[in-house]
Amino acid sequence: MTTTDKPYGWSPDMHVPLLEKLKADLKTSMLQKNETLRNAIRQIMSEFPKLTVPLTLESGKxxxxxxxAEEITNDDILDIIRGLVKSEKTVISLKPEQSPEYLHILEAYLPKMASEEDIRSWIEENVDFSKFKSPTQAMGAIMKHFGKQADGNLVKRILDERKR
Known part of the structure; x- marks a missing residue:
């Protein structure tokens, strides 16, 4: 089953804010009595109190x-989900008998990561290695382009291969 076959999940090309999609999927999961999906969405939403805005009081404190809800951005929620995915991967590595279904639900809300081929082709077309003493110095420009869509370890490995 691919992510397009699932009744839940999100991608930037849906043109729906992620918060609205989560609320709609939560309602659907409750109507369908899908406890795993409901609990995963509730876990994401339980992290919202960590999203804050700094203030300076009149006293200077x-x-x-x-x-x-209006101030919460897609990037805020995606950062929460990335954190949950990272901790879930750690749990699964420690307890392999743990079901990865929760992890698959979380990943359905993350945008597709750039593939190794995408990264390599962008590097070939856009990076002039003659400007750098070492290929790994191009990492900043590459990560700036891809942002959180690229795995930094993958980019580093691709650049390390160029050193040889």
């Missing part, structure tokens, strides 16, 4: 307040 620094403080913060929680972000309102």
């Amino acid at each position: 620094k403080s913060f307040r929680l972000k309102t």
Whole structure:
């Protein structure tokens, strides 16, 4: 089953804010009595109190307040999901008998990562290695282009191959 076959998940080309999609999927999961999906979405939403806005009070003291639903961006939620995916991968590595279904649900809400071929072709077309003393110095430009869509370890491995 691919992510397009699933009744849940999100991608930037849907033109729907991720928060709205999560709320709709939560409602659907409750109607369908899909506890695993419901619990995964609730876990994501339970992290929202970590999203804050810094404030400076009249006394000059620094403080913060929680972000309102209107202030929560797709990037905020994606960062939360990435953190949950990372911790779930750690749990699965320690307890291989653990079901990866929760992990698959979380990953369905993340945008597709850039493939190794995508990264290699972009590097060939856009990076002039004559400007760098070492190929790994191009990492900043590459990661700036791909952002969180590229795995830094993969980019580093591709650049390390150029050194040889």
